């Protein structure tokens with residue numbers, strides 16, 4: 001093992017893997033365009049305040065997982081652990097609350113959480129997220145969920161299950177927190193250390209704890225989970241009716257609270273049985289108070305993020321074939337200094353004409369160059385040596401039929417383009 005290796009929880013993606021990432025990216029972008037979402041790109045580093053003011057003091061992310069540092073200017077900086085807070089910051093910074101009506105954004109990129117690495121859990125991972133600002137309609141909730149399911153369907157992930165909950169508005173939450181506080185206080189001694197603290201800061205988080213001893217107590221919880229006010233209840237019923245109309249299947253999960261505190265009303269997660277312990281492919285929900293909480297006016301909002309590593313794992317599990325790495329169209333094999341220079345010129349001419357062109361620039365025996373071309377799998381090889389230079393021709397070898405023909409150098413680009421059309425048709 002070399003002495004310099006990637007940090008725990010981070011990994012390299014080599015070309016065999018990036019081909020698949022690019023395919024997922026392209027397929028997702030095509031779907032997002034159909035739903036009229038536009039891409040935003042926000043910085044990977046943000047003022048720590050962006051996350052500290054939004055995600056919730058009792059969340060695992062804020063308590064334990066943020067990569068925080070002081071930059072050279074003495075600012076408290078964080079590597080972004082998620083995209084929603086950055087999106088809200090950008091929405092307000094650019095005054096979109098004043099000028100734009102409905103804003104529909106998506107983003108794709110790395111996020112950072114200092115978690116204990118395990119299968120499906122990295123310290124640097126990638127999310128594809130969407131955020132919609134300016135709609136309070138329950139139909140918007142349903143359409144955002146429909147988009148999530150459509151994305152998974154297009155990527156070939158069929159076995160994902162949708163879990164839904166309604167967390168209510170701030171007042172509903174307060175009532176639920178009160179009931180849970182009373183309940184968990186009776187069992188405080190049996191809770192894990194983290195949950196004992198959660199009991200003080202946000203007992204809803206206890207419902208989410210993965211520790212077995214806490215789950216045993218959670219199972220005994222009989223506090224009412226449906227204490228929704230009339231407005232939240234009407235919203236909830238309208239979301240469910242819209243999902244029914246769209247034929248989207250879901251399961252109500254009253255324990256679903258999500259790992260972030262900004263959610264109001266609809267919260268959802270998609271899980272996949274092929275992922276093991278970390279089975280959430282993605283999740284999201286409404287966050288109608290967050291824009292205000294971050295210093296803006298009251299703007300209803302909703303979104304979700306998919307964890308792309310997990311989506312790829314689920315695709316593997318479903319047997320979606322790996323993306324083939326496309327070989328170059330042509331390989332140039334040149335022998336001798338003058339032929340190599342000519343080869344360099346021809347390569348550029350071919351590339352300008354749209355042809356993907358490979359071949360080494362270091363002097364190598366012809367046999368080795370042909371072997372390399374064959375290994376790459378390109379359909380055509382152009383041979384250039386003293387003979388070709390003297391006659392001002394190029395030899396084109398068809399790697400499939402092994403037939404060779406000499407064509408004038410001046411017309412070789414057109415000839416290659418013509419032949420590739422037949423190869424690719």
Ligand code: HAM
Nearest residue numbers: 082084120121122125280281282283284303304305307
């Ligand atoms: P989240 O549930 O924290 O939500 O993350 C969304 C997804 O990111 C998870 O379901 C999972 O697939 C993936 N993920 C999270 N942490 C890791 C990790 N350490 N390693 C691998 N994958 C991970 C959010 O981040 C919200 N911002 C989603 C949202 C958008 N809500 C509203 N808008």
